[in-house]
Amino acid sequence: MVTQEILLWVRGTGLQIAVAVFVIGMVFRMLHIRMLGRKKSLAQARGSEWSGGLRTIWKRSLVSTRLSARGYFTVIAGFIFHIGFFVTLLFLSQHIDLIRAVLGLHWPAMPRGVIDMAAVLSIAAMVALLVHRFVDPVKRLLSDFQDYLTWLLSFLPLLSGFMLLREIGFEYITLLTLHIASVELLLIVAPFTKLAHMFTTFMARWYNGAVNGFKGINI
Amino acid sequence: MTTSLQNGINTLLAQIDAPTASFFSSCVHCGLCADACLFYTETGDPKYTPIHKLEPMRRLWQQEYTFWGKLMKGIGLSKPVTDEELAEWEPLVYDSCTLCGRCSLVCPVGNDIVYMVRKMREGMVASGHAPEGLKGATQRAIELGSPMGVNLNTLKAQIKHAEKETGLTVPLDVEGADYMMVLSSAEVADYPEIIGAVTRIFKQANVSWTLASDGFEGTNSGIQIGSSDLAAELVGRIVRAAKRLKVKYVISPECGHAFTALRWEGPNLIGRPFPFKVIHIIELLDQLRSEGRLKTDSKDDTRMTFHDPCQMVRRGGVIEQPRKLMNMVAPNFVEMPEPGVQNWCCGGGGGVSANHRAEPLRNQVFSRKKAQLDAVNVKTIVTSCSNCRSMLLDGLENHHMDIEVIGLTELMAEHLAEDKKGSAA
Ligand code: SF4
Numbered sequence: 349m350v351t352q353e354i355l356l357w358v359r360g361t362g363l364q365i366a367v368a369v370f371v372i373g374m375v376f377r378m379l380h381i382r383m384l385g386r387k388k389s390l391a392q393a394r395g396s397e398w399s400g401g402l403r404t405i406w407k408r409s410l411v412s413t414r415l416s417a418r419g420y421f422t423v424i425a426g427f428i429f430h431i432g433f434f435v436t437l438l439f440l441s442q443h444i445d446l447i448r449a450v451l452g453l454h455w456p457a458m459p460r461g462v463i464d465m466a467a468v469l470s471i472a473a474m475v476a477l478l479v480h481r482f483v484d485p486v487k488r489l490l491s492d493f494q495d496y497l498t499w500l501l502s503f504l505p506l507l508s509g510f511m512l513l514r515e516i517g518f519e520y521i522t523l524l525t526l527h528i529a530s531v532e533l534l535l536i537v538a539p540f541t542k543l544a545h546m547f548t549t550f551m552a553r554w555y556n557g558a559v560n561g562f563k564g565i566n567i
Numbered sequence: 568m569t570t571s572l573q574n575g576i577n578t579l580l581a582q583i584d585a586p587t588a589s590f591f592s593s594c595v596h597c598g599l600c601a602d603a604c605l606f607y608t609e610t611g612d613p614k615y616t617p618i619h620k621l622e623p624m625r626r627l628w629q630q631e632y633t634f635w636g637k638l639m640k641g642i643g644l645s646k647p648v649t650d651e652e653l654a655e656w657e658p659l660v661y662d663s664c665t666l667c668g669r670c671s672l673v674c675p676v677g678n679d680i681v682y683m684v685r686k687m688r689e690g691m692v693a694s695g696h697a698p699e700g701l702k703g704a705t706q707r708a709i710e711l712g713s714p715m716g717v718n719l720n721t722l723k724a725q726i727k728h729a730e731k732e733t734g735l736t737v738p739l740d741v742e743g744a745d746y747m748m749v750l751s752s753a754e755v756a757d758y759p760e761i762i763g764a765v766t767r768i769f770k771q772a773n774v775s776w777t778l779a780s781d782g783f784e785g786t787n788s789g790i791q792i793g794s795s796d797l798a799a800e801l802v803g804r805i806v807r808a809a810k811r812l813k814v815k816y817v818i819s820p821e822c823g824h825a826f827t828a829l830r831w832e833g834p835n836l837i838g839r840p841f842p843f844k845v846i847h848i849i850e851l852l853d854q855l856r857s858e859g860r861l862k863t864d865s866k867d868d869t870r871m872t873f874h875d876p877c878q879m880v881r882r883g884g885v886i887e888q889p890r891k892l893m894n895m896v897a898p899n900f901v902e903m904p905e906p907g908v909q910n911w912c913c914g915g916g917g918g919v920s921a922n923h924r925a926e927p928l929r930n931q932v933f934s935r936k937k938a939q940l941d942a943v944n945v946k947t948i949v950t951s952c953s954n955c956r957s958m959l960l961d962g963l964e965n966h967h968m969d970i971e972v973i974g975l976t977e978l979m980a981e982h983l984a985e986d987k988k989g990s991a992a
């Protein structure tokens with residue numbers, strides 16, 4: 349009974365709070381960044397900031413520079429993690445049902461086999477990235493507490509979700525509660541940590557590209 | 568806290584704008600920027616990772632501009648920026664960064680890292696942590712008019728020399744000319760051939776131009792050291808001269824940072840748009856070529872390559888023009904691996920060449936350029952930045968490589984149609 353009640357709270361009020369913190373926090377974070385402003389260049393433009401900004405938003409998703417082996421490892425593992433994460437998030441039938449219930453939008457789900465594979469690959473990529481963070485001298489030097497915290501917060505929903513689908517370790521209700529709670533934790537912390545990069549990266553890319561666009565450099 | 572530290576911190580905080588905050592917010596510490604920086608690739612030392620060079624500034628941003636940072640500060644878990652730390656960072660911010668901008672190309676979240684290094688240097692100057700070599704160069708630029716101590720008399724001697732050699736008049740202080748040519752210190756001191764070269768090209772192309780006795784020096788140490796005030800003073804001299812002579816264009820010399828200083832930063836430094844346009848000498852030569860006004864009548868069969876100056880290409884957007892010019896006169900022109908915007912720095916930009924302490928490191932990382940050159944096996948390197956040229960010569964000598972280095976403008980002048988010996992056309 350108690351687990352039932354916890355689950356009810358977690359999927360009700362808990363979720364509402366988490367979503368509210370996420371949305372308000374992210375909007376505030378981005379507005380705060382935007383409001384720091386930047387000086388408009390008085391130099392004569394040779395091209396457009398917008399076309400440069402938009403081009404970079406797109407092009408930075410691809411690799412255009414020769415990298416080292418450790419660089420390619422990071423890129424490939426990073427791609428697998430992100431794609432796996434979003435495939436399970438957006439194409440698992442249970443998730444689609446939830447989205448439909450809340451937003452009224454829906455789309456076809458992917459077969460369970462595909463979702464399973466995406467989740468496993470994503471989890472494996474995350475573990476590999478964590479190990480790499482420990483062993484690679486560059487990453488080890490750069491890393492701080494937030495890097496490990498955000499890794500954990502992104503890992504838990506994937507892991508608990510996977511366990512839930514297979515009913516590994518605990519009862520279904522407990523697993524469901526844990527899964528939702530881990531998502532809520534991620535949502536609540538995201539706006540205040542580097543998880544905010546899920547949105548701010550588009551600002552960063554735009555600003556970077558805008559400078560080049562202004563100068564008429566197509567990169 | 569000392570006053571200089573306080574100054575440094577205040578300056579750094581004032582430098583943080585929306586782009587900077589979006590960059591720091593987005594950095595996921597993936598370490599990819601290390602692969603783009605020759606100081607990391609050639610040494611393997613993680614401290615040369617581009618984003619790491621900004622660590623003190625990043626922490627200040629976090630502590631003052633984010634909820635997380637304030638929370639950590641509140642519970643006593645944040646590490647304040649100290650004078651010792653800034654002193655420790657000085658070699659990272661200056662000796663191991665040429666402001667080449669390669670890191671800004673690779674960051675997957677889109678961070679323009681070099682944009683922030685430029686800002687970080689403002690804080691370093693304010694806190695008294697700039698390298699002696701650069702301080703000296705900047706002081707000479709402000710007091711004597713040039714970081715290398717070149718003055719008007721030196722210029723006049725070189726003009727006389729060029730006039731004797733070409734048989735043409737080198738215009739000085741001609742009011743109402745269309746173009747005002749600016750030079751770099753290194754050109755006046757070490758590569759004065761450029762004066763004769765442009766004189767002959769402009770004569771052939773019928774360009775109305777002049778030099779200015781009070782605005783001939785384009786090198787801007789203020790930008791390299793990171794002092795906007797001094798940089799503005801240096802740019803201001805050129806702007807005053809251009810206004811006095813009522814020119815329509817100012818020509819940036821074969822000097823990468825001079826181009827950045829004049830073309831992109833200049834109006835922002837002085838706080839108003841220029842009443843004239845700025846054009847790089849290579850842009851102008853290519854324009855003359857496309858208009859049929861720059862004519863050549865011979866070619867050089869030597870196997871040559873072109874070294875792209877970072878500020879002209881990656882940070883300046885003059886990419887195709889030098890290639891079109893090269894193809895006019897050099898049938899055996901070959902590209903190094905990773906040419907154009909991806910090109911690797913000579914190792915001496917961003918004030919590194921003026922910073923003696925950085926010399927051993929600069930020599931070490933020249934191995935990157937060497938590898939690029941080894942891949943093409945050329946006899947001649949052509950470039951269009953006098954600083955790159957000096958750095959290439961130095962690096963080649965230190966690495967026992969027998970390759971000639973020349974400037975693109977001179978190469979074009981050598982193959983000018985008619986008027987070859989310099990007799991008036
Ligand atoms: S490449 Fe970009 S995201 Fe990765 S560590 Fe460097 S600055 Fe940060």
Ligand code: SF4
Nearest residue numbers: 604664665667668670
């Ligand atoms: S600008 Fe060039 S030298 Fe400086 S950190 Fe970036 S890649 Fe390295």
